[in-house]
Amino acid sequence: xxxxxxxxxxxxxxxxxxxxxxxxxxxxxxxxxxxxxxxxxxxxxxxxxxxxxxxxxxxxxxxxxxxxxxxxxxxxxxxxxxxxxxxxxxxxxxxxxxxxxxxxxxxxxxxxxxxxxxxxxxxxxxxxxxxxxxxxxxxxxxxxxxxxxxxxxxxxxxxxxxxxxxxxxxxxxxxxxxxxxxxxxx
Numbered sequence: 001x002x003x004x005x006x007x008x009x010x011x012x013x014x015x016x017x018x019x020x021x022x023x024x025x026x027x028x029x030x031x032x033x034x035x036x037x038x039x040x041x042x043x044x045x046x047x048x049x050x051x052x053x054x055x056x057x058x059x060x061x062x063x064x065x066x067x068x069x070x071x072x073x074x075x076x077x078x079x080x081x082x083x084x085x086x087x088x089x090x091x092x093x094x095x096x097x098x099x100x101x102x103x104x105x106x107x108x109x110x111x112x113x114x115x116x117x118x119x120x121x122x123x124x125x126x127x128x129x130x131x132x133x134x135x136x137x138x139x140x141x142x143x144x145x146x147x148x149x150x151x152x153x154x155x156x157x158x159x160x161x162x163x164x165x166x167x168x169x170x171x172x173x174x175x176x177x178x179x180x181x182x183x184x185x186x
Contacts, residue, residue: 026060026072029086039079043068051077056091
């Protein structure tokens with residue numbers, strides 16, 4: 001393996017692991033309320049204009065020097081702009097659009113919840129009806145059980161009364177045992 005290949009691979013590995021500081025440190029900012037700002041070759045108002053950044057565009061700030069920022073536009077153009085023309089806040093139109101989308105989503109969610117609530121109210125009503133029916137069936141079952149107990153008590157009392165009457169009636173009879181069997185001979 002050639003001697004220069006190892007340092008070259010090490011340099012490429014370091015570059016992959018630790019990418020250039022300018023892309024890692026880029027901070028996203030936006031052009032403030034000014035419609036268009038000029039990008040210049042150097043941080044000086046007298047330097048040549050190399051491009052323009054529009055209001056509301058997300059701008060990557062690569063570096064800062066004094067009251068100037070070196071930026072990159074979404075189209076890939078780079079240049080220096082005055083720092084006071086940039087802001088950290090998203091443009092109002094973009095904020096309004098995001099809030100409108102969020103409000104629409106919330107409205108759809110509210111409608112879904114209303115439908116679900118209506119469905120659940122139907123189930124609550126069915127549950128209440130079922131609970132009332134169950135209570136009626138339990139009461140009817142209890143009445144039937146009490147009536148059945150009364151019937152069995154009446155049957156038991158009737159059998160006891162029948163036995164007592166039978167005892168009174170049969171008291172006068174004497175039961176003698178016969179000493180043998182008689183055969184009728186013709």
